[in-house]
Amino acid sequence: MSTVNKSIIPILFFSFLSLTSFAAKSKIEKLEPGFWWVGMENPNLQLLIYGEGIGSYQPTLHYPGVSLKAVHNVENNNYLFIDLWIDKSAKAGQFEITFTKPNGKEIVYQYELKERRENSAKRQGFDSSDVMYLLMPDRFANGNSENDSVEGMAEKLNRDHYDGRHGGDIAGIINQLDYLEDLGITALWSTPLLEDNEERGSYHTYAISDYYNIDARYGGNEAYLKLSEECKKREIKLIKDMVFNHCASAHWWMKDLPQKDWVHQHDEYTNSNHRKSTLLDPHAAQVDKTQFTDGWFDISMPDLNQQNELLMTYLIQNSIWWVEYANLDGIRMDTHPYNDAQGMSKWGEALLTEYPHLNIVGETWYKNAADIAYWQKDALNADGYNSNLPCVMDFQLFFAMEKAFLEAQEWENGVVRLYKSLSADYLYKDLNNILIFSENHDTQRIMSTLKGDLEKFKLMNTFLMTTRGIPQIYAGIEILMEGKKSDGDGKMRIDFPGGWEGDERNAFSAEGRNDKENEAFNFLRKLLQWRKINPVIHNGKLTHYIPENDVYVYFRSNKEKTVMVVLNNGEAKQELSLGRFSEKIKDFTKGYDILSEQSISFSTGKLEVKGNTSMILELKK
Incomplete structure (x- = not known):
């Protein structure tokens, strides 16, 4: 958001x-x-x-x-x-x-x-076999300079300003689909593309001024149809970011509302208290709950009243219209808990009635698994609530990843954070349908957190691509892009180098990347391409072992295959006793490390792991 x-x-x-x-x-x-x-x-x-x-x-x-x-x-x-x-x-x-x-x-x-x-009606949504690529269109690539500024749209091109519109568009995305396919991406999530006609800061398009039209500065509806078609040619699933909690103050209906309760109105401007916990807290005062759900997200974002049946029908139909019109494979719903809970349950039910296999992921920004799991479809909630939201975003695991690779192991720190986070998985109804990520457009770039450390990048992405769930990466992670949250959103969301004619370099090509960036890109590409063809990682059983000496070991297994993942987060080389893992290793005699491309014998009963190194071993008899 x-x-x-x-x-x-x-x-x-x-x-x-x-x-x-x-x-x-x-x-x-x-x-x-x-x-x-x-x-x-x-x-x-x-x-x-x-x-x-x-x-x-x-x-x-x-x-x-x-x-x-x-x-x-x-x-x-x-x-x-x-x-x-x-x-x-x-x-x-x-x-x-x-x-x-x-x-x-x-x-x-x-x-x-x-x-x-x-x-x-039989369309298949994104799932745990996919790797999702998130991008912000205005900051990704400019494929058509003619729509950089559009008559009738309030904000014009201003690439020199970090909060201005930089001119990225749908044509630019289409131009780079081959790049994404080569990287190993199978699903594309773009932040909202619908019209945002605010006078300032409209590049993020989370303040929607027209729910049926793609912003003309991105190319309009026809360009979006073209994007969908081109994605399908490359077997890349298309996910649309939707925003129903609020619209833009510039939305056409804000000048002449259908009903007074179409949006939440107050005697004076009232911001949401942003206390999501009030919805789940059995002791919360009603006034606090109401301010959370009915307060405005921002001064420029009027809060929509989804208890208004006419409005809720409008929003439900709008979602179905876009799925059918643009041949979508999934939806990401912004600020999901901020919406009216019952209204969104009806929304999810209506979508899944039309498209039983469509996937929908909601932004569930909580720090603990119990709160996140509440919002997943068919969760066993004490209050009986069913969100009808199949997929949730694992922010607890995100917060764990932010710290895990920077710390030496102690009782609660280091890679133990990953172990502890996953140990709460008993709370989730569907473990495979959880979106996992190390960064997104609202967070600090993980490479800023990791201080540009390439080895930590490899460790983190090995974990992200081999643990349970649906991995999502943010545009630029493959070339180690950095950005600090403290600098402000606009400065953090910098342009992808090479997306604009005249850029000093083109990081979409190997020639435009430095040696360190190419090493990161090639590592991630190998990992993604391998993951794509290994169902054991998509839905195999996860068995993990308590980390020891900064080393976290876990297995993914099904009837056909067993994979052993080793993450040595410490500086020192470690020698593991394989007897500890006999439950999973059983009669396997060796493993093939897909990262180093070396075969490793288990005959000694020991496994040596270099410091700050990950291994992905396909076990062999």
């Missing part, structure tokens, strides 16, 4: 949120969703219609298999919500919806129902 510097945002007085008249001629300004599909599991469709006085009009339609179920008038007469029933017998095609005023005046809208993609 991101926020905008409050010093550069005008104060948002709540009189701004009053229901005002939209100065327009009698016409439909907005109708969302603009089209739909036949053959959906849920036959219900609700249309939001916006235009001056549209609430005074009565809709009618005549199309086989489609019927008008209900009309919802709201307190703002510039809005109308209508419920359609799309029967299984309905065919793809266009039909007219006629809006008639009592005085006989008519507005006619041409609506379209499309055919669904073949096997759309």
Whole structure:
């Protein structure tokens, strides 16, 4: 998640949120969703219609298999919500919806129902066989300089400013898909691409001003479709970042709200207290819970009221629309616990009803596994709550990784942190469906934490790619990019070198990387390409041993294969007694280390491990 510097945002007085008249001629300004599909599991469709006085009009339609179920008038007469029933017998095609005023005046809208993609409902989401690559489009690569600044968009190109728009776009991402495929990436998560028309700090696009349109500075909806198509050609799954807790103060509906309770309003500006623990705390005061969920994330991010049924239907349909339209393989939901819990449970259920194998990951930023596990689908929660969120983000393991490789082992420190974090896995309903990471766009770059240490980089990524869960890496980790949180988000989120014409070097190519960067890239590439073809790492049983002398040993095993992973986090060489691991080694006589590409005999009963070194041994008989 991101926020905008409050010093550069005008104060948002709540009189701004009053229901005002939209100065327009009698016409439909907005109708969302603009089209739909036949053959959906849920036959219900609700249309939001916006235009001056549209609430005074009565809709009618005549199309086989489609019927008008209900009309919802709201307190703002510039809005109308209508419920359609799309029967299984309905065919793809266009039909007219006629809006008639009592005085006989008519507005006619041409609506379209499309055919669904073949096997759309059977799509397979991302899973533990994948390695996910996270990028921020504005800071990754600029493939089309013509859309750097766009007429009608408030913020223009300013690459010289760390919080400005730098011009990265979807065309730039497409240009580097071969690079990602070569690295071994199988899933792509981009931070939000939807329109963010705020005047400052809009590059992160977490303040959405239009839920149905990709930002024109990224290339628009057609460019996003192209990205999806190009990803599919390379067997890279596409994951869309969604933000439902809040919208932008620049969102079009903020000038003329449908209802007063469309967003949470307060007598004076009220920020969220950001105390996520209040939702799970049985002793929490209601006032504290309410401020967490109903307070605004930021002055420029009005808090959406998901207890409003019309709004929640809008958001659910928006998600389904994007999955179907852009052929998505997954969704990442921003600030998941900040949303209304019951509303998001309905959201997850609706998505999984249409797409049973789609995967959805929520940002669950908690420091302990108990809090994170609460939000995973089908968790055995004491209060009976089911989030219908299949995948959660393991921030507990992230915090452990931040410290583990910098410390010598003590009772609680060093690689013991990793062991302890995973020992809490009994809390999770689905161990394979947990997103694991060492950094993302909201955290300090891990290489700044590790002070650029290449050997620690190798240790950490060996762990990340061989433990349980779905590994996610952040653009630039493969070339050891650094960035400090203390410098501010914009300075931390620096551009990928070579993504812009005229850059001093191009780190997307081996020639543009220095020796240390190439060593890191090649190490990670070998690891990812190996992981891709080894199901034992995707879903094999994890058995780990209490770390001793800075050495953490664990195994991944299934019926076909057993892999032994050794992480020596200390400076000194260690000699391990293999008898301790006989439970897993059994009658294996040797191991092949995929990192050093050497075969190692177990005949001596000992295993020597160099300091600050990792081993991944495929066990052989």
